[in-house]
Amino acid sequence: MKKSISIVAVAALVTSMFVACGPSKAEIEAKEKAKQDSLTEVAKADSIMKAEEAMKAAEAAKADSVSQAMKADSIAKAEEAAKGAKKGKK
Numbered sequence: 001m002k003k004s005i006s007i008v009a010v011a012a013l014v015t016s017m018f019v020a021c022g023p024s025k026a027e028i029e030a031k032e033k034a035k036q037d038s039l040t041e042v043a044k045a046d047s048i049m050k051a052e053e054a055m056k057a058a059e060a061a062k063a064d065s066v067s068q069a070m071k072a073d074s075i076a077k078a079e080e081a082a083k084g085a086k087k088g089k090k
Contacts, residue, residue, distance in 0.1 A: 023031075
């Protein structure tokens with residue numbers, strides 16, 4: 001009888017040690033909240049980066065468009081000058 005009581009007592013003691021050593025519910029929730037906050041920050045930074053890339057692409061497209069327009073104007077003026085030079089020679 002004493003052996004069975006001592007075995008039950010040891011089993012209860014070991015079980016209580018395992019339960020007490022685990023993280024509490026508050027710790028688990030705090031860890032999950034930190035994880036969610038971290039994911040939110042990463043998503044925010046990613047969103048900002050994508051917006052900046054879109055702005056750079058728009059600026060590059062605008063600069064390219066202006067460059068193409070300037071090139072077309074330059075060609076048109078050169079052709080006009082060439083026509084004027086041909087008319088002056090005749």
